[in-house]
Amino acid sequence: MVSEPNGPRPTLEAVAALAGVSRATVSRVVNGGAGVRAAVQERVRQAVAELGYVPNSAARSLVTRRTGAVAVVIAEPETRVFSDPFFGRQLRGISRELAAADTQLLLMFVEHRDDYDRIGRYLSAGHVDGALMFSLHRDDPLPAMAERAGLPTVYGGRPDWAGAGRAPRPLYVDTDNRGGARQAVRHLLARGRRRIAVITGPLDQTSAVDRLDGYREALGTEPDPRLIADGGFTAGGGERAMAELLDAAPDLDAVFACSDLMANGALRTLRARGRRVPDDVAVVGYDDLEPAAWADPPLTTVRQDVEEMGRLMARLLLRLLDPRKAPGAEGSPGAEEARGADAAGLAPVITQARLVVRESA
Amino acid sequence: MVSEPNGPRPTLEAVAALAGVSRATVSRVVNGGAGVRAAVQERVRQAVAELGYVPNSAARSLVTRRTGAVAVVIAEPETRVFSDPFFGRQLRGISRELAAADTQLLLMFVEHRDDYDRIGRYLSAGHVDGALMFSLHRDDPLPAMAERAGLPTVYGGRPDWAGAGRAPRPLYVDTDNRGGARQAVRHLLARGRRRIAVITGPLDQTSAVDRLDGYREALGTEPDPRLIADGGFTAGGGERAMAELLDAAPDLDAVFACSDLMANGALRTLRARGRRVPDDVAVVGYDDLEPAAWADPPLTTVRQDVEEMGRLMARLLLRLLDPRKAPGAEGSPGAEEARGADAAGLAPVITQARLVVRESA
Numbered sequence: 001m002v003s004e005p006n007g008p009r010p011t012l013e014a015v016a017a018l019a020g021v022s023r024a025t026v027s028r029v030v031n032g033g034a035g036v037r038a039a040v041q042e043r044v045r046q047a048v049a050e051l052g053y054v055p056n057s058a059a060r061s062l063v064t065r066r067t068g069a070v071a072v073v074i075a076e077p078e079t080r081v082f083s084d085p086f087f088g089r090q091l092r093g094i095s096r097e098l099a100a101a102d103t104q105l106l107l108m109f110v111e112h113r114d115d116y117d118r119i120g121r122y123l124s125a126g127h128v129d130g131a132l133m134f135s136l137h138r139d140d141p142l143p144a145m146a147e148r149a150g151l152p153t154v155y156g157g158r159p160d161w162a163g164a165g166r167a168p169r170p171l172y173v174d175t176d177n178r179g180g181a182r183q184a185v186r187h188l189l190a191r192g193r194r195r196i197a198v199i200t201g202p203l204d205q206t207s208a209v210d211r212l213d214g215y216r217e218a219l220g221t222e223p224d225p226r227l228i229a230d231g232g233f234t235a236g237g238g239e240r241a242m243a244e245l246l247d248a249a250p251d252l253d254a255v256f257a258c259s260d261l262m263a264n265g266a267l268r269t270l271r272a273r274g275r276r277v278p279d280d281v282a283v284v285g286y287d288d289l290e291p292a293a294w295a296d297p298p299l300t301t302v303r304q305d306v307e308e309m310g311r312l313m314a315r316l317l318l319r320l321l322d323p324r325k326a327p328g329a330e331g332s333p334g335a336e337e338a339r340g341a342d343a344a345g346l347a348p349v350i351t352q353a354r355l356v357v358r359e360s361a
Numbered sequence: 362m363v364s365e366p367n368g369p370r371p372t373l374e375a376v377a378a379l380a381g382v383s384r385a386t387v388s389r390v391v392n393g394g395a396g397v398r399a400a401v402q403e404r405v406r407q408a409v410a411e412l413g414y415v416p417n418s419a420a421r422s423l424v425t426r427r428t429g430a431v432a433v434v435i436a437e438p439e440t441r442v443f444s445d446p447f448f449g450r451q452l453r454g455i456s457r458e459l460a461a462a463d464t465q466l467l468l469m470f471v472e473h474r475d476d477y478d479r480i481g482r483y484l485s486a487g488h489v490d491g492a493l494m495f496s497l498h499r500d501d502p503l504p505a506m507a508e509r510a511g512l513p514t515v516y517g518g519r520p521d522w523a524g525a526g527r528a529p530r531p532l533y534v535d536t537d538n539r540g541g542a543r544q545a546v547r548h549l550l551a552r553g554r555r556r557i558a559v560i561t562g563p564l565d566q567t568s569a570v571d572r573l574d575g576y577r578e579a580l581g582t583e584p585d586p587r588l589i590a591d592g593g594f595t596a597g598g599g600e601r602a603m604a605e606l607l608d609a610a611p612d613l614d615a616v617f618a619c620s621d622l623m624a625n626g627a628l629r630t631l632r633a634r635g636r637r638v639p640d641d642v643a644v645v646g647y648d649d650l651e652p653a654a655w656a657d658p659p660l661t662t663v664r665q666d667v668e669e670m671g672r673l674m675a676r677l678l679l680r681l682l683d684p685r686k687a688p689g690a691e692g693s694p695g696a697e698e699a700r701g702a703d704a705a706g707l708a709p710v711i712t713q714a715r716l717v718v719r720e721s722a
Contacts, residue, residue, distance in 0.1 A: 067483075067488065068483065069483055078453055078456055079449065079453055081449075082446065082449025083446075085443065085444075087443070088439060088442075088443025088444070089443075091439050091443070092439055092440055095470065099472070099473065099479075102479060103479075104469065104479050104480065104482075105470070106467040106468070106469065107467070107468035107469070108466065108467065108468070109456065111456070111460070112460065114463075115460065118429070118463060118464075118465050119465065121429065121465075122428075122429065122430055122465045125428070127428065127430070
């Protein structure tokens with residue numbers, strides 16, 4: 001509504017004045033009343049009701065230091081996030097889990113360098129209890145910011161920054177990217193393909209590096225560099241990378257695209273160049289989200305349960321914030337007093353990946 | 362990082378103890394130092410530096426009441442938001458404008474009734490300076506929550522709830538949905554189409570109602586009810602609605618789908634039923650986002666500048682929050698002291714819609 005920004009919201013000070021007590025007393029009553037006489041509590045509650053005072057996070061969090069909210073920071077501009085179903089699916093898992101714990105999800109995107117300062121300020125200013133961060137690139141300043149602010153954080157994807165090896169170890173949820181890539185390439189080898197190209201994601205992300213490593217491992221030999229191109233995890237990038245590969249290695253007979261979006265881009269280029277799929281060139285993707293099923297022909301791909309990864313991230317963070325309340329917390333007797341990840345017995349989680357065979361390979 | 366939730370973040374109290382002053386004095390220094398002697402200010406600043414204290418919003422906002430953040434609430438589940446490019450595009454406009462004003466965007470989705478309480482609590486707890494709300498459905502409780510909390514709010518799309526007619530009038534940005542729909546249907550009439558069906562959005566949203574009204578106005582007669590079907594603004598809904606229409610009125614020769622996503626769904630059904638587009642059935646969409654260009658055949662559609670609508674929403678809110686600082690604020694002399702929408706001369710904004718003719722009609 002079009003109310004005044006500095007308008008008539010009743011203040012803690014006004015409640016204190018009406019009840020004839022100190023601000024600190026109002027704050028204590030609003031946050032449970034510990035150490036305040038019953039008669040005084042009653043006076044404060046009447047003043048609260050009379051003024052229609054809504055306890056401000058400012059007052060509340062000075063005492064409880066809890067906001068009931070968790071930040072989800074995606075280190076990508078919102079255009080990328082909204083064009084890749086991976087993010088929507090992971091958020092779905094996160095949001096269901098947070099909702100079940102009555103915790104508000106606040107989504108933030110990073111586009112420019114300037115955004116980091118602003119996000120860092122908000123995260124360290126006490127407006128959130130913890131953070132989930134994903135799609136981080138190497139040298140991303142967010143982990144260090146979270147550490148300085150003492151903000152409990154869980155990462156999506158294995159983090160890769162200077163401090164990542166130090167104790168306490170960062171908590172993260174990842175999928176077996178290397179194993180998934182090995183399955184994809186072994187499938188192509190088993191179908192008799194011998195000139196197998198790869199379209200990678202940006203190699204400053206561990207998921208992209210791990211999938212490229214899996215490709216190398218499955219081949220068993222150092223690959224021909226003409227068979228490797230970077231598609232940046234986007235459909236347009238996959239389209240361009242496929243064109244580069246066909247120009248550099250016209251005899252290729254298969255391509256492993258490290259995401260379904262890039263595989264779809266590659267299919268467009270193959271169609272434009274008159275190469276039949278899978279007859280001339282077999283194509284395998286990665287993710288098994290909607291674009292895999294819509295592809296023409298339907299994509300053989302590596303399935304990772306993206307929604308489950310989101311759920312697992314949220315669950316880890318909730319247990320880190322409060323080992324007793326999080327859904328799915330194991331009832332180990334010591335866990336209730338535990339503080340921090342190591343003490344609470346929390347550890348990174350790696351989920352499985354599995355090949356789904358359709359028509360493209 | 363995996364720090365302890367109640368861990369070693371230095372407190373305002375610790376700074377006060379180290380500097381030998383009251384908490385209120387620390388708070389005043391942290392927020393600019395007004396009314397505190399220079400020597401005392403210096404002592405507090407040394408304590409802040411020594412402890413590595415980060416001013417908490419709790420302390421800061423008790424004094425300044427500003428958080429530097431704005432909530433963007435979309436009254437749709439995140440799956441809907443992530444499958445319709447409309448939302449990503451509108452967010453892009455919002456996020457660019459907020460970033461230019463160094464204001465943090467916090468995105469929230471609404472899926473279940475329970476979500477409203479939680480969002481209402483966060484919004485009224487002082488964690489944000491204002492809110493942008495869009496895709497509201499009739500009887501949505503969010504506007505009343507924002508009003509009770511005294512939270513400056515700008516709506517995307519003309520609001521339609523019990524209090525919307527009262528003063529102060531709600532601020533919103535909308536597009537000329539009725540005029541856009543009239544252009545679409547007049548184009549079909551000019552091409553000689555006589556049995557023009559319409560696939561509507563959910564009729565508890567003003568944008569859907571206004572487009573249906575525009576269709577009626579252009580026809581000039583009360584339409585045959587067999588020519589109207591609800592597609593719920595989704596691709597799957599458009600697919601189903603087209604099937605209903607063909608069953609009920611097999612002689613239809615055109616369809617106006619009130620979003621590009623629904624038009625794409627309708628095209629799938631027409632293809633499956635062997636109807637040629639535009640020869641047998643002409644199709645017009647609405648939005649002119651990516652799906653319009655990708656459609657087969659490319660869609661004739663009504664263009665609304667969705668990104669610009671996002672920018673305008675953000676700009677209105679920033680002017681409401683601070684008439685002096687918002688980008689694009691007109692320099693009228695009185696505006697600086699103005700408080701609230703009416704006083705600041707702010708009013709709803711309606712953007713133009715215009716037909717883009719491609720191959721489908």
